[in-house]
Amino acid sequence: MGGFFYFIFIIAGCGKMSSVPDGKKLVRSPSGLRMVPENGAFNSPFSLDEPQWVPDKECPSCMQCTKKFDFLTRKHHCRRCGRCFCDKCCSKKVTLPRMCFVDPVRQCGECSRVSQKEMEFYDKQLKVLMGGGTFIVTLGTSEKSETMMCRLSNNHRYLFLDGESHFEVELSRISSMQVLTEESTPEGGNCRASGMLLHYKPMGSQDPKQLRMEAAEDKKTASSWLAAMHKLCLYYICSLTGCQTAV
Template sequence: GKQLIRSRSGLRMVPHDSAGSSEPSPLSLDEPAWQSDRDCPACSLCSCWFSLSNRRHHCRRCGVCACSQCCQRRLPLPRMGFVDPVLHCQACAEATRAEAGFYGRQIRLLIAGCTFELSLGGSAAGVFVCRLATDQRSLQFEGGGSGLASTKPEPIPLLAVQSCDLVTVIDSDASSLPCGIRICWRNSSGESVRAELSSRRPETQRTTLAWVSALQTAMKIVADFKRRTMTECSISID
């Protein structure tokens, strides 16, 4: 589920793990530490000096201390879960706008789920609904119709995913058409696992492609999360 928290920048609705884990979702962003006013006599972006008429502002996405000209855009920031629009610097405003389609529409598709024929390690496992967990940390499987496997597959942690590739079929015109997605990840034992989720029914093709496209976008955001986490770790170690 989600929980409402109050921060120095406003109210935030953030994913919450009912098990009490503090591990963040790789699809979310933590609030940054703000640059100290004391260390910023001038705008960090344009170098103009602060004064009584030129006040300091902080970008809620990156924490930079900037003037009103460099930090004036108020935009929704769903990746941090803010309830109301918040201040952005220009670079962060562009990044937030680029993510708007995913957090405004695609993430809801992932949570709603899509029905697939599932195979694990090359063996058919049955028909399942695959959806993004409400804490936005894993893909979960639920029974979705006839021919179900007796054992429900374990969730796939987003951070454990190693690759995510389209599954295609050849149509009557010898054209390659996407019909699903192939996911490789490492399970809790460190073993590499491969799952193929496909749907070849023409009546569900549009829904399938929309869900697969949303998952591909999500995995790009997860990859960005991994890169940022590795950079922060290397900085803290040094």
């Protein structure tokens, strides 16, 4: 028996770009080397701007343990929050993909914990989504369906669907997402994601359209892809509302 598992609203934006170039450039900032898009308009929606560092004159002591800075106790700025700490309170170097740093960067204890939680999203969910899944896709109320590969674009802004035809859906144009479920065993009791229902507004149109995706033969891969899509939506809402905390 099929069913509805959860319903998620995405705050609709007003994107103006369609095809997405992948050109990137290496830039050096006070915090380290960053690999960023050549055109800032194509940043990942999950990216964070580098913070303004608290001026040295405004932090005579560690902002966590309050130890005063001197010749022996050096001052360090957290690359994520911009506050200043002593070496003991800001000793961890953690990967920070949301700011596009090439190498792990120094972060305070609180920020390093958030960044480490986010790594699961980048290492697992985003890789699953960009790897793609095969679905039976139906547009609107049409009775005609098409088997298509659905994947997330490299800059995390679009869903690409490829089969005999090709089209893309910009995440900022999605107004709602509904995940469909089915029982995973004949005996029932356990449900897994089996499909997805999207409502979105195509570029240049204010009329919403419906997109239905149902798992093809590889239901296990499709279920993993749909679960990752759920996580993506939570992060996307977080990015639009200015949240910087891992979901």
